[in-house]
Amino acid sequence: LGRRVQKTTYAYRAGTWVKQSTKKFVYDGWHLIAELNEAGEGSFVSVSHTFEGTKDCPCPIKEEKRLKEEFKKKQEQIKFEAKKLSAKWRYEELKAQMGKEYKTLY
Incomplete structure (x- = not known):
């Protein structure tokens, strides 16, 4: 398909080429959804960029973000x-208790 999956950058130092960094690119079908930075020893942990999908083709990251926001709103509600x-129950309990005390006074 001709898409880039990895980019390695080198620097020329003291007569030799030295590897500086490596990036890997993650695709969801046709769309680029993330760039991963090498964290050392060949493990790719650090996410440098994430990309959201377009209106005609929503990306799972965009959908996940929307669902998290909806979930947060529901939690707050x-x-x-x-x-x-809780306030209503405390009020009813206090009202009942005050009624009992009022009856015992008279």
Whole structure:
């Protein structure tokens, strides 16, 4: 297909070529989705760039990002509703307790 999968850069020092860095390119079908930097000893761990898909062809990274944002919003909504419920229960409990104390006074 003729796509680049790896790029190695060299520097000329003291009469010899010395390897500086290596990048690997990750594709999702036709689209480039990430560039990985060599972390040393041939292991590729560091992600230097990620690319999102286009509107006509969404990339899994873009979809994952959207789903994470939706999940975060739902979590915040659930926390808010839980706080409201907790406050309501405390109010009802306090109201019931005050009613009992009020009845014992008179």
